[in-house]
Amino acid sequence: MLISTEVNKQIELLESQGKTVVVALRESNDGLELQGLIAWQDEMRPDTAEAVAKLSKLGIRTIMLTGDNERSAASIAVPLGMDFKARLLPADKVTFVNELASQHRVAMVGDGINDAPAMKAANIGVAMGGGTDVALETADAALTHNRLTELPAMIELSRATLNNIKQNVALALGLKGVFLVTSLLGITGLWVAVLADSGATAIVTLNALRLLRHKSSLD
Known part of the structure; x- marks a missing residue:
């Protein structure tokens, strides 16, 4: 089915606010019918801006790797002064980290199962203290108090x-x-x-x- 221009504008607006949007459809005799939009958003850690600013002061470039779309990623990364790569599968994160590691020293910070392969590929893997067991076991170091400001x-x-x-x-x-x-x-x-x-x-x-x-x- 084709999504109307009005609905597309609503999707773009939600994504520009950093939300991930899912289109809910229902199958009927006439085909698929649009039932609504579902949008959700991960909350940014309260100390993220401070941590990124301190890393920048140390001369460290920060890049956000995410599976979300470009609009959602930009709405979060750009205000923080971070670069970003969007629409990445776990394997894509590994490929990107390997490319960076071939020219720079790379530290990958993560807390989920999907982050573990990229953490392993980086020169140094850093896990958040409240992350999954897989991330903690893969990491070379961990932020035990689960605060990003501990990284700088x-x-x-x-x-x-x-x-x-x-x-x-x-x-x-x-x-x-x-x-x-x-x-x-x-x-x-x-x-x-x-x-x-x-x-x-x-x-x-x-x-x-x-x-x-x-x-x-x-x-």
């Missing part, structure tokens, strides 16, 4: 930890190298070198403990 905080802490590790390696190897050379040249004795080695251990330990005081610069 987790990334910041990860970056700080990596920088700390690089500093500790440089300090430890640098001190060992200096006292190895001075000991071989007879400038310092063996005991001084041993004490320096112990001192290096203490320094890198104290440097690592600074992470306990890490506070997000995005607050």
Whole structure:
């Protein structure tokens, strides 16, 4: 059956509001009759806008992958400043993530069964704490409090930890190298070198403990 122009306009209006529309039909002697439209919409998490803004501040590009139509996807993603890909089946999400991963480091955040394959294909899979068991088992990390704002905080802490590790390696190897050379040249004795080695251990330990005081610069 053909759907009238008026009904099409109603569908477009509902989809522009971020709703998914289903056309209800009934079979009759004259063919299929339109009974009405059913529209529903997932509620956006209250902290989504804040999380996306913080990720953007960290230099991270965000893309929403959805099976919904383009109008519904745009009504949600565009106000948040996100890119989006619509009308994606689970296999399409995997293909898109694989394409991105071939050029960039990709983290896939999801909470459903359909998200699990794409999370597996990404460099890092992140599951929401309230997600399905399949998503949690597939993920490399999980947001235990089910708050999206924990994602940028987790990334910041990860970056700080990596920088700390690089500093500790440089300090430890640098001190060992200096006292190895001075000991071989007879400038310092063996005991001084041993004490320096112990001192290096203490320094890198104290440097690592600074992470306990890490506070997000995005607050």
